[in-house]
Amino acid sequence: MTRWIALGPTGKTVTAYAMDGGTLINSATAEDEKSALAALDFEANQAIRIGDGTPAKLPAKLTPEDGQSLPGFEQASPPDIIGAWIRLWCTGFAADKPNWDGVICAISSGISHWIHISANEAVSCQSFLSPGLIDAFGGAFPPDAGALFDSLSRPERLASHLRQAQVSARTAAATGHLIGAELMAARPYWLGQSVVLISDEEEIAEGYATALEMQSVPHSTYQAQDLIPAGLTALGKSLELFE
Template identity: 55%
Template sequence: MSDWIAIGRRAGAGVVAHAMRGATWLSAAQAADEAGALAGLGQGDGKLVRIGDGTPDALPAPVLPKGGATCPALTQDSPPDVIGAWVRIWIAGFLASRENWDGIICAQEGGISHWLHISADEVVSCQSFLTPRLNDALGGADCPDDTALADSLSRPERLAAHLRAAEVAGNAGALTGHLIGAELAAARAYWLGQQVAVIGDRLGYSGALRAQGVPVEEAETEALEPLGLQALGTRLGLAG
């Protein structure tokens, strides 16, 4: 029997559940609903820690909650934003082996890219974009055209015109490049002069940032999630 189970709905993945024994990760399952996810674990009688439940914590806020039996989302008043609770878990997983890490994390979840300023184990502020969702809606590519990216990075005010030209030309890579270039222009205050980590990169953000001379680390959600849950278990007093 597992000591506890982290469970919650995740954008694009239905309900995700992880079986934990203390600070040890055991297994994971996902399904359309909670019953299916618990059945997939094969051990549904542990203490449930709900990821995403509860009143969101307002920024600035600790990466992980200080207590309770939930890990809620994060929220920000200006600009208005909500950052999913699983993103908190990923950040905790990234920081698990990087004590006193300060910088910017760009995390992509559910068609949204979140730029999060991390300092002293807190999420200080955030700026989010719908670029991945727009890329899917417009039929963009999996990686950006470098010329298009540079063009919209330097002239983001022409984004709509650039997108139309790429659409007419049937150039999916240019569509993606223009979208990412405009996002990097808008997020310049976050990444300029900072160390950056990109979590869940599926559109070439890491390469685009390196082209601007930004030191970038890459991490995948699958590797970070168990580490983040271990940190959560310790934070909530469930790790032994």
């Protein structure tokens, strides 16, 4: 059985995962690669780098079929880039759902990515800076329902709505306005679709879940970390590191 390591930058740190075939053995996070590998203390035959390589142009399979890395995704129009860790989350979710067709809303690092998945491929995406703007405006959760509906119906007034929320110190309203405007813009991605929310930040995922519930959109929510083991197993199998 091949012993291998998957590692890559996670914000200002580096995270490494020790794999024995398709089984996750251990993980470690440190300030740099050398420290992460030392903390992992795992002898491996091969290392797969998460985030290295040329991004795969959409539409693209969730897992590469060769190489020594897992790059992210890139879309030409509208221009967008999705990080490799989010690609791994999507892979983990879809690992036991080969015919699943729907939309994943992946939220991380101040960005939300709405990604259409079909037959184990990422078909297209649309991304927003709303999570980062919520943080910048000191937004609170859960989002204010009235504000959310206001921006769903009148997204062109978002800047004015945000100023009003700022002046009146209605932090939950700021959150509602931002998510409402995003939902309106992302409507082609969630209307009539099965939506899966994946995030490494529980609070903001719950905020988006609340907004989808207000629109009666069927959805489920996953913690990103819970999907990584299945994602790594699917990645290793795709790269033929084990049978």
